[in-house]
Each structure stands twice: as structure tokens, then as C-alpha cells.
Amino acid sequence: MIRYIIRRVLISIPILLIGSVLAFFMVAGAGNPLAELKAKPGTTPQQIADLEASLGLDQPIIVRYWRWLLDFLQGDWGQSIALGQAKVEVFDSVMRALWITARLVVGAEILAIVLGVTVGVIAAVRQYSIFDYLATSAAFLMFSMPIVCVAIILKTYGIQFNNVLQDLGFDRWLSTVSPAEGGFQGSFGEVVFQYTGTYLLPTLSLTLISFAAYSRFQRASMLETLNSDYVRTARAKGISQRRVIFRHAFRNALIPVSTLFSLNAAVLFSGAIITEAVFGWRGMGALLVSSIRTFDPYMLMGWLMVTAALVITFNLVADVMYGILDPRIRLA
Amino acid sequence: MPSDPSPVLNPATPGGPVRTTVGATGSEFDTTKARKQSTLIIKRFLRHRLAMASLVVFLLIAAFGFLGPLFWTVSIEDTSSRGYLPPSAEHPLGTIQTGKDMLAQLIVGTRLSLAISLVVAIGSTVVGVVMGTLAGYLRGVVDSAISRFVDLMLIIPQIAVAAILVRALSGSWYVVALILAAFAWMQTARITRGETLSLSQREYIEAARAAGAKTRWIIFRHLVPNMVGTITVNTTLAVATAVLSEAALSFIGLGVQSPDTSLGLIINENYSQITNRPWLFWGPFVIIVLISLAVNFIGDGLRDAFDPRQTKVRS
Numbered sequence: 001m002i003r004y005i006i007r008r009v010l011i012s013i014p015i016l017l018i019g020s021v022l023a024f025f026m027v028a029g030a031g032n033p034l035a036e037l038k039a040k041p042g043t044t045p046q047q048i049a050d051l052e053a054s055l056g057l058d059q060p061i062i063v064r065y066w067r068w069l070l071d072f073l074q075g076d077w078g079q080s081i082a083l084g085q086a087k088v089e090v091f092d093s094v095m096r097a098l099w100i101t102a103r104l105v106v107g108a109e110i111l112a113i114v115l116g117v118t119v120g121v122i123a124a125v126r127q128y129s130i131f132d133y134l135a136t137s138a139a140f141l142m143f144s145m146p147i148v149c150v151a152i153i154l155k156t157y158g159i160q161f162n163n164v165l166q167d168l169g170f171d172r173w174l175s176t177v178s179p180a181e182g183g184f185q186g187s188f189g190e191v192v193f194q195y196t197g198t199y200l201l202p203t204l205s206l207t208l209i210s211f212a213a214y215s216r217f218q219r220a221s222m223l224e225t226l227n228s229d230y231v232r233t234a235r236a237k238g239i240s241q242r243r244v245i246f247r248h249a250f251r252n253a254l255i256p257v258s259t260l261f262s263l264n265a266a267v268l269f270s271g272a273i274i275t276e277a278v279f280g281w282r283g284m285g286a287l288l289v290s291s292i293r294t295f296d297p298y299m300l301m302g303w304l305m306v307t308a309a310l311v312i313t314f315n316l317v318a319d320v321m322y323g324i325l326d327p328r329i330r331l332a
Numbered sequence: 333m334p335s336d337p338s339p340v341l342n343p344a345t346p347g348g349p350v351r352t353t354v355g356a357t358g359s360e361f362d363t364t365k366a367r368k369q370s371t372l373i374i375k376r377f378l379r380h381r382l383a384m385a386s387l388v389v390f391l392l393i394a395a396f397g398f399l400g401p402l403f404w405t406v407s408i409e410d411t412s413s414r415g416y417l418p419p420s421a422e423h424p425l426g427t428i429q430t431g432k433d434m435l436a437q438l439i440v441g442t443r444l445s446l447a448i449s450l451v452v453a454i455g456s457t458v459v460g461v462v463m464g465t466l467a468g469y470l471r472g473v474v475d476s477a478i479s480r481f482v483d484l485m486l487i488i489p490q491i492a493v494a495a496i497l498v499r500a501l502s503g504s505w506y507v508v509a510l511i512l513a514a515f516a517w518m519q520t521a522r523i524t525r526g527e528t529l530s531l532s533q534r535e536y537i538e539a540a541r542a543a544g545a546k547t548r549w550i551i552f553r554h555l556v557p558n559m560v561g562t563i564t565v566n567t568t569l570a571v572a573t574a575v576l577s578e579a580a581l582s583f584i585g586l587g588v589q590s591p592d593t594s595l596g597l598i599i600n601e602n603y604s605q606i607t608n609r610p611w612l613f614w615g616p617f618v619i620i621v622l623i624s625l626a627v628n629f630i631g632d633g634l635r636d637a638f639d640p641r642q643t644k645v646r647s
Contacts, residue, residue, distance in 0.1 A: 030500035
């Protein structure tokens with residue numbers, strides 16, 4: 001197992017490297033980060049040339065890539081070229097944004113798996129019951145919803161819910177803005193109140209979308225194991241219904257679901273970008289959008305490399321899980 | 333499969349259940365017409381009620397987008413009216429902030445969103461099938477190269493790369509469509525590769541190769557027709573995914589741009605009005621959900637039609 005993990009990590013290094021070359025060329029070719037400054041009245045060509053030289057933009061692209069790569073590997077991810085502000089270190093901004101997004105994504109993913117798997121199992125065990133029909137149609141509906149709209153609708157009703165709370169004499173609970181810098185303040189009760197209020201709606205909108213995929217997948221795979229021969233044998237031996245479902249059917253039904261976990265990683269990140277845009281969070285989504293708008297090359301590279309590394313990690317975790325759940329698969 | 337169907341000798345049961353007469357070789361013992369595989373598939377699909385209803389809904393939406401301009405001739409460029417007018421005879425859905433007619437916006441948005449998703453679905457299917465079959469059939473170096481390339485394409489969220497490229501190139505609908513297609517073929521490639529790996533072990537492929545068939549012939553004449561079910565279902569589902577991706581991309585302002593419009597862009601422009609003028613938000617929203625739902629159900633119906641063994645387990 002350890003050897004497998006080490007081998008996989010080693011394989012992912014060239015993939016990341018080739019990916020970084022492609023990404024660098026794409027980002028560098030996308031546009032000139034100084035275009036806005038050039039268009040500004042009152043900037044002399046000399047100023048532009050000086051800035052280009054200080055940022056290394058006057059070098060050929062291969063040289064720029066090589067310099068970036070050497071610096072990147074040594075932990076110097078470069079500086080943002082956002083104009084009109086103090087120079088921002090890419091590493092710091094990406095990590096700060098990642099910390100905000102990661103808490104959202106991880107919470108939503110765990111909730112989605114737990115809810116989706118539970119609902120999928122119940123729907124399969126009680127196939128064609130009212131619960132099954134409700135769960136299946138809800139999943140189908142959520143599966144067809146744009147996450148933008150789910151987030152917008154949740155936000156709208158969250159605000160209305162707040163208004164109702166206020167009318168009843170309580171504090172406004174649900175927050176529809178980015179979590180405050182510096183964390184939540186106050187007593188334990190207040191922190192819990194702020195924390196849940198801030199995270200509830202964005203987490204919910206991300207969860208609902210992933211939940212649909214998990215519950216549909218889990219239901220199908222559970223039905224397949226429930227109809228298999230070994231489950232029939234287990235029943236014939238007189239094993240209790242509960243034990244048959246949890247020991248025999250459920251464990252095996254989890255195997256295909258773990259593949260969904262790895263496929264879901266990139267989807268989840270895309271969803272987080274949108275959710276953050278709706279709720280105005282200053283996470284990875286906002287960072288991406290603002291860096292694209294200004295063609296900020298080093299910021300974009302930092303963003304892309306961190307995301308790529310995360311998705312690779314997710315895939316590795318999913319494969320290891322696959323091996324643990326299904327001993328027939330030898331990870332070698 | 334004979335190309336000309338043998339004549340119906342028993343007209344008493346036209347359209348009745350297919351009765352195959354095992355062992356009866358002479359045409360006078362035949363009780364039913366020979367049927368083509370495709371006829372059977374179409375029949376099974378037509379019997380799938382939910383899928384048929386969804387097909388009708390999908391065609392209605394397509395008609396709204398593509399034939400709408402024949403009946404509603406207001407231009408989406410026309411900003412002569414005041415902004416945020418309530419619905420009236422002149423503007424059945426009111427106007428948006430810039431004074432543009434909402435109905436005209438919806439018609440164009442629906443058309444372009446549909447056009448984008450169709451281009452994405454077809455484009456990604458063609459690329460995915462070619463890549464997948466090549467990898468699965470040729471194996472070896474080609475397989476490794478294509479598979480690693482797919483891995484590479486999958487490590488960065490599609491929406492991020494698409495957004496960068498849209499910003500760099502342009503926000504016309506066909507550029508957005510091509511960019512989305514360029515990052516949507518990997519799933520199809522993986523699926524067709526897997527299926528090709530198992531199909532190319534069959535005797536008929538071996539026979540074709542022994543007879544001297546070229547790779548291109550084997551891929552397009554033997555492999556692809558045998559995967560047509562999987563491919564069709566996958567293409568259908570890709571339409572749904574593409575509608576949602578386009579909406580997401582246009583929402584963050586890095587997708588379709590004015591003067592073109594799309595359902596995602598309409599939502600982006602109007603969602604702040606959800607409480608004051610709800611129709612401006614719910615209109616495009618309902619169309620997106622209907623397209624996506626209908627296409628998913630059509631995909632389900634197609635899956636059942638192509639592979640009736642799967643009907644027992646509906647997911």
C-alpha cells in the first residue's frame with residue numbers, strides 16, 4: 001500500500017510538470033497584464049518598459065517559464081501584478097483563499113456523502129416505496145439544477161428568513177457574505193451562532209448538488225448487490241435482515257461509489273467557484289475571477305497548480321479507498 | 333440481418349408481439365416480418381412514456397428558441413424602452429435594466445444555450461470516441477499517451493480553464509461552445525476506451541483483422557456501431573452537462589458576452605431582481621432546468637431502449 005502511494009505520487013510529478021508548462025503558455029498567451037495600464041492616459045512608454053523589465057515580461061516565454069518554475073519549487077510563487085495596490089505575495093493570497101474554500105468544500109462533501117449514501121441505501125432497500133419515489137425525483141431534480149440558481153434561491157430565502165427572525169425579535173442568523181477576516185469573536189455560543197449562520201447556506205447549496213449524484217449512484221449500486229446471489233444465499237442461511245443489508249449488501253455497494261468521489265473533486269471545486277460568487281466569499285472562486293480579469297499570470301499559475309495538486313490528491317485518496325473497500329483490487 | 337424484409341404471411345397480428353419461429357427456415361413458415369435492430373430500439377423508446385414526454389418538452393423549448401424569432405420580431409438590441417417595465421402587451425415579460433425586451437432575450441438566450449450545448453455534446457462525442465477507440469484498439473504507446481493526456485486534462489477544473497480561454501479569445505457563443513467542448517470529451521474517451529478494450533477481444537474483430545481490414549475500417553465499421561448505445565446515451569447526457577456549465581461560466585461573467593446572450597448571462601444580469609421582479613429570474617431558470625431534466629430523461633429512455641436488460645434497475 002505504502003509503495004503504491006509512493007509510486008502514484010511519483011507518477012503525478014511529471015503530470016503536474018507537463019500541466020504547468022501548458023498552463024503557463026495558456027496564461028501567458030491569454031493577455032497582457034499591463035494592457036490596462038498602457039491604455040491609461042499619462043503613462044509613458046518608459047514606465048511600461050521599466051515595469052516589464054522588473055516583472056520579467058520582456059523575456060522570451062521559455063525563459064520566463066524556467067525562472068517561474070525554479071522560484072516556484074523554492075517556495076517563491078511570485079507576486080501579483082494587480083495594479084494600484086501594494087504588491088501581494090501569490091503564495092499568501094492563494095493559501096488564504098484556499099483555507100476559506102477548503103472549509104466549505106470539505107464540509108459540503110462530507111455532508112453530501114453521508115446524506116447521499118444514507119438516502120440511496122434506504123431508497124434501494126424500500127424500492128418503489130413513497131420514500132424511494134420522493135428521493136429519486138428529488139435527486140433527479142437537483143441533478144438538473146444549475147448550482148448558480150440553487151445558491152441564488154437559497155440566498156434569497158435566507159434573507160427573508162432573517163427578516164422573519166428579526167420581526168420575531170431574534171438576531172439575524174443566516175449570513176450571506178464572506179466570513180469575517182480574523183475569525184469569529186465572542187463567547188462559545190456566539191461563535192457557534194455565527195459559524196453556522198455563515199456556513200449553512202453555501203454548504204447547503206454545494207451539498208445539494210453533490211448529494212443528487214451520490215444518492216442516485218448509491219441506490220443503483222445497492223439495488224445491484226441486493227439482487228445478487230450472495231445476498232440471496234445470506235438470506236437463505238437465516239441471517240437477519242439488518243445484518244444482510246449492512247454486512248453483505250451495503251459494504252459491497254460502497255465500492256462503485258468511491259469512484260464517484262474522485263470524479264467529484266473537480267466538480268466540487270467548480271461548484272465552489274460559483275457558490276462563492278453568489279455569496280460574495282473571498283475564496284478560491286473570487287481569486288480566480290479577479291486574476292482572470294487582470295490577466296495576473298503568477299496568481300493564476302499559483303491557483304492552477306494548487307487546484308491541480310488537490311485534484312490529484314483527491315484521486316489518490318479515492319483509489320486507496322477503493323483498495324480498502326475491495327480487497328480483490330490489488331494496488332500495485 | 334437481411335436487407336429486404338420477408339413478406340408478412342400472418343396479417344392477423346400486425347404490430348403484435350414478435351414471435352420467432354425457431355427452426356423454421358422456409359419463408360412459408362415465417363410468421364413475422366424480420367425487424368431491424370434500429371426499428372426495435374425506436375419502438376422501445378416510443379413506449380417509454382417519460383422519455384417521450386421529455387422529448388416533446390425538449391422539442392417545444394427548441395421550437396421556442398429557433399422558431400421564436402418568426403413570431404416575436406423585437407430585436408434584443410432594441411433599448412428604446414425604459415428599464416424594468418412591468419409585463420404589458422408590448423413587452424409580455426417586461427424589460428430588463430437596459431430597456432431590452434425580456435421575451436426577445438429569452439428566445440435568443442434559449443437558442444444560443446441550446447446551440448452551445450449541442451455543439452459541445454457533438455464535438456466532445458466525436459473527439460472522445462476517436463480518442464477512446466484509438467487508445468483501446470491500438471493499445472501500447474498510443475494508449476498510454478492518450479490516457480495520460482486524459483489524466484492531464486482532468487486535473488484542472490474545466491470551468492477555470494474555460495474562463496481563462498474565454499477571456500483571452502472572445503465571448504461569442506461559438507467560441508464558448510468550442511472551448512467547453514475541448515474540455516468535455518475526456519469522460520467519453522474513458523468510457524469508449526473501456527468498451528473498445530473488451531470489444532476488440534471478440535471474434536468478429538479478429539476475423540476482420542485477419543481479412544486485412546484497416547484500423548480506420550475496424551474502428552468505424554465494427555467498433556463504433558457496436559458501441560452506438562453507450563455513445564448515444566453519453567451524448568444526450570453531455571447536452572445536460574453543457575447547459576449547466578454554460579450557465580455557470582456565463583454567470584461569473586466569463587462565458588457568453590454581449591451582444592450575444594445566453595440563459596446563464598440572463599440570470600447573471602437579472603438575479604438581483606428575484607424578489608422585486610421574480611419573472612426575470614425564474615424564466616431563464618425554469619428553461620434551464622426543463623432542458624436539463626428533459627435531456628436526462630431522454631437519456632434514460634435511450635439507455636433502456638438500447639439495453640432492455642437494464643430496465644429492472646432504474647437509477
